[in-house]
Amino acid sequence: MTNDSVSKICEFWQQGSHEPTRFNGEDLRSRMNKFERTIRRRNLREYVAAGLVIGVFAYYGWVFPTLLLRIGCGLLILGTAYVAYQLHRKASARPAPAEMGLRNCVQFQRSELERQRDALRAVWSWYLSPFLPGMSLFLFGLFQFTKNVTEAAGRTKGHTMWCTPSAPAQLLRASLWLLVASGWSSWPSGCSIGERRMSSRSKSTTSIGSPRMRTRFQGGPSISQGCILRPCASRLICSAACG
């Protein structure tokens, strides 16, 4: 066999298609609109979830009597607003199709991997830590409040179990629970999957993220997955701990 035979295979390959598929401008615009609608819906879902979390904690702040609980609620509201802003900012930072033409395949894949790596590395700083101060104070305030109510009702101190130790220990315990709950709720949608995906793709030097997924903030858990889950998990833990 010679190079000529390979050329014939190439010719044979190139003749393997019929009339090329055409899309008119309307088809393409409609595709683009559909895609943008999906993104808008996804963003709306995130903002509604954030609004829900803010509304719930604003209500808690209003009805709970102690200052500690109110400060906790205030910090949680601030944390949620900050995370929502970050999600909005990061989800908007996506490569335009034009960039695909400006960069060759290796450069494009590298930039996609770097973007994802940076987002995953920073997930603790912009996604999880904003909730920590508020949730710790909130849980601590809730323990104190439960303890006071229980004592006022004439029960023995031992009845509230581990809610009774010193304040720093309670704060530490609340934070630990929060960390566990945060890790649990962010694990399926967040870091672990993203990191695994990144490491396997780095090995095979493939690119990351479908055009649809690229516009989402891959690797970063959504507010609806995280913010709702985390307070729920924390509240469950709290109620279980306080009997």
Next chain:
Amino acid sequence: MASQEDLYEEVVQTHGAALDRLARAYEADPDKCRDLLQDIHLAIWQSLEIFDGRCSLRTWIYRVGHNVAASHVAGDRRARSRQLLSIEDVDVADAKTDTEKSAERNIALDRLMALIRELKPSDRQLMLLFLEGVDAPGIGEVTGMSPGNVATRVHRIKNILRNRFQGGEKS
């Protein structure tokens, strides 16, 4: 300077068939393939707005096409679970794909498509560009691989094609 619409029309006329083959080589499922092709056309159409001729139109559309397609593969759960092969791991001569025995043109094409879909995206890009008749510097320009790397891999591809698909040309 031609308008975006004119350029897009030129792309469809000159490279439309190659884009069809590219989409089919990346996606076996006909519905998904149609979606992928539409995504590629959409990305090309959008990108042509800023095309300024700093590289050839062919290089530009192959870059966009392969980047969209590689992203599609990376986002596809089914494809992710499959172990993709490097061009170095492909058997040069495989008895199962001896097209001497079944030199039907379509069968040979299907087998070639199947082989390409088993490759890692970077090798897939290289194989497709080679089959489309893009020369080594052109392949380097689209993929970003070094000339030496392209030459080595093209040599390997030629060996595979000679040994596996020589029957195709007889049809």
